[in-house]
Amino acid sequence: MSAWPLYEVFVRSKRGLNHVHVGSLHAADDETALRHARDLYTRRNEGVSIWVVRSDHIAATSPDEKDPFFAPSGDKVYRHPTFYAIPDDVPHM
Amino acid sequence: MPDLEDHFDRTIERDQRVEPRDWMPDGYRATMVRQIAQHAHSEIIGMQPEGEWITRAPSLRRKAILLAKVQDEAGHGLYLYSAAETLGADRAELTAMLIEGRQKYSSIFNYPTLTYADVGVIGWLVDGAAICNQVPLCRSSYGPYARAMIRICKEESFHQRQGYELLMTMMKGTEVQRAMVQDAVDRWWWPSLMMFGPPDDASPNTARSMAWKIKRHTNDELRQRFVDMSVPQAESLGVTLPDPELRWNAERGHHDFGPIDWSELQRVISGDGPCNAQRVAVRRAAHENGTWVREAAVAHARKAAVPRSAGVFA
Numbered sequence: 314m315s316a317w318p319l320y321e322v323f324v325r326s327k328r329g330l331n332h333v334h335v336g337s338l339h340a341a342d343d344e345t346a347l348r349h350a351r352d353l354y355t356r357r358n359e360g361v362s363i364w365v366v367r368s369d370h371i372a373a374t375s376p377d378e379k380d381p382f383f384a385p386s387g388d389k390v391y392r393h394p395t396f397y398a399i400p401d402d403v404p405h406m
Numbered sequence: 407m408p409d410l411e412d413h414f415d416r417t418i419e420r421d422q423r424v425e426p427r428d429w430m431p432d433g434y435r436a437t438m439v440r441q442i443a444q445h446a447h448s449e450i451i452g453m454q455p456e457g458e459w460i461t462r463a464p465s466l467r468r469k470a471i472l473l474a475k476v477q478d479e480a481g482h483g484l485y486l487y488s489a490a491e492t493l494g495a496d497r498a499e500l501t502a503m504l505i506e507g508r509q510k511y512s513s514i515f516n517y518p519t520l521t522y523a524d525v526g527v528i529g530w531l532v533d534g535a536a537i538c539n540q541v542p543l544c545r546s547s548y549g550p551y552a553r554a555m556i557r558i559c560k561e562e563s564f565h566q567r568q569g570y571e572l573l574m575t576m577m578k579g580t581e582v583q584r585a586m587v588q589d590a591v592d593r594w595w596w597p598s599l600m601m602f603g604p605p606d607d608a609s610p611n612t613a614r615s616m617a618w619k620i621k622r623h624t625n626d627e628l629r630q631r632f633v634d635m636s637v638p639q640a641e642s643l644g645v646t647l648p649d650p651e652l653r654w655n656a657e658r659g660h661h662d663f664g665p666i667d668w669s670e671l672q673r674v675i676s677g678d679g680p681c682n683a684q685r686v687a688v689r690r691a692a693h694e695n696g697t698w699v700r701e702a703a704v705a706h707a708r709k710a711a712v713p714r715s716a717g718v719f720a
Contacts (some may be wrong), residue, residue, distance in 0.1 A: 356474075
């Protein structure tokens with residue numbers, strides 16, 4: 314087994330955008346994980362901010378339960394603006 | 407598993423990406439791990455042939471460029487190990503398999519870099535061939551691999567251009583420098599063509615990899631594309647590609663080229679290339695010499711994790 318734990322890396326490419334997952338790396342602790350992330354994922358100004366988090370601290374949905382898990386949003390068409398019929402001549406809608 | 411298999415097949419069929427936690431056939435997973443690991447190892451071993459020239463680069467500018475390039479190769483290796491880990495492979499185990507000779511890396515890195523012109527020719531031809539191979543892999547069906555390839559391809563463009571520019575500079579130099587470039591081209595041309603792998607009729611896994619959309623083009627298609635790209639580049643540079651049979655075929659719309667010595671590729675792959683033993687020995691030494699650093703970092707992390715209220719200051 315690897316002695317250093319696995320970290321997932323998220324980079325904000327510029328102000329105004331969300332952090333996006335870019336990959337993973339191994340590091341002994343949080344601080345070195347940030348330094349490794351800088352060296353590995355931002356060698357060409359790809360980021361203004363980095364998050365790292367231990368991979369085993371991430372909870373995720375399972376693909377096997379994909380359909381039932383997301384089913385509650387599937388049948389609620391009334392959540393979308395196109396559900397409502399408005400005459401074409403009503404302005405700014 | 408008929409539902410899961412059906413879902414996987416439909417994902418591939420619709421040209422969607424397979425993601426880490428999806429169900430996938432064992433053969434798909436094993437093929438992806440093998441391909442990604444082999445690719446990662448190639449990047450890591452690939453640091454060596456050019457790395458040897460960092461201390462001997464002819465100017466500070468060339469030294470900074472070469473350092474950046476070799477650092478990129480390390481980065482590419484790490485992006486790929488990261489992708490392999492999403493399939494359940496363990497990074498330390500992959501490194502162990504490389505240094506124990508249980509997994510392979512690209513045969514091209516078993517050739518020596520005899521002169522500084524080799525640095526330029528590796529950038530132009532070897533990285534050029536890598537780009538030909540890798541651009542279609544940006545659409546490979548396994549999501550983390552495709553995303554790593556996008557990142558890698560962006561950076562490879564710098565690698566190829568710095569090599570070509572280096573060669574242009576040497577070609578404007580002395581007669582001796584021009585001869586060095588030609589000599590390097592003579593030595594690297596054929597091994598570069600071999601980088602695309604065996605011919606299609608001797609590549610048993612190609613059909614399955616194409617059905618799974620891991621690969622998008624056959625070895626021979628990509629090799630032809632590379633030859634067609636390289637001919638005008640060689641002309642512009644003023645070098646001769648070492649193949650008397652190389653000529654434009656108007657009927658095919660491609661360049662014809664001479665037969666490749668596949669026994670050489672076989673020999674180098676099976677461990678009998680000029681530098682195989684040295685490459686693996688250097689990688690093994692780097693790994694073993696780094697043991698104390700890995701252990702010290704863990705010890706430091708443990709010590710720092712003890713709360714200060716316990717009276718311990720890291």
